[in-house]
Amino acid sequence: MRVINKGYIDTSKIHGYGVFATMPIEEGQIVEQAIVPEQVISPDYEYLDGKAFIKNVETMANYRFAAPGLDANRYWVIPAGNAIMYNHSFSPNIIWQYLRDDRIIEFMALKDIKQGDELLFDYGPQYKYHRRTKISNEIPIK
Numbered sequence: 001m002r003v004i005n006k007g008y009i010d011t012s013k014i015h016g017y018g019v020f021a022t023m024p025i026e027e028g029q030i031v032e033q034a035i036v037p038e039q040v041i042s043p044d045y046e047y048l049d050g051k052a053f054i055k056n057v058e059t060m061a062n063y064r065f066a067a068p069g070l071d072a073n074r075y076w077v078i079p080a081g082n083a084i085m086y087n088h089s090f091s092p093n094i095i096w097q098y099l100r101d102d103r104i105i106e107f108m109a110l111k112d113i114k115q116g117d118e119l120l121f122d123y124g125p126q127y128k129y130h131r132r133t134k135i136s137n138e139i140p141i142k
Helices: 125-138
Strands: 007-011 017-021 030-035 044-048 051-055 094-099 104-109 118-121
Touching: 017 118, 094 118
Parallel strands: none
Antiparallel strands: 007 017, 030 104, 044 051, 094 104
């Protein structure tokens, strides 16, 4: 299998670094196939002074992807390639899916993308909740 990657990393106006299209990409085309290592991050508990503490909750929290379906809360994966550098958008131009049998996270274009455009996906409801809460706490509401 040949792994596809139509993006490059550069500085982003949105946040730090981002991924940008190396060429025009049509809606529905594969943008990147990021290989997922066999090792996963799973939540676990450790006990101290008779109390249980969950661990791994914050491990690579900004760079991991939830496992698909029913496994979403059981483990996370961190793909190789540009995958961990994509920035969030409430109006994304790419979407991803995890192809478990191939150990690939595949990113596809939601609309036509021009060469040089930043590639953005929606980080999901948990990110939206925390982001909106942070924004509402920073901006006084009149």
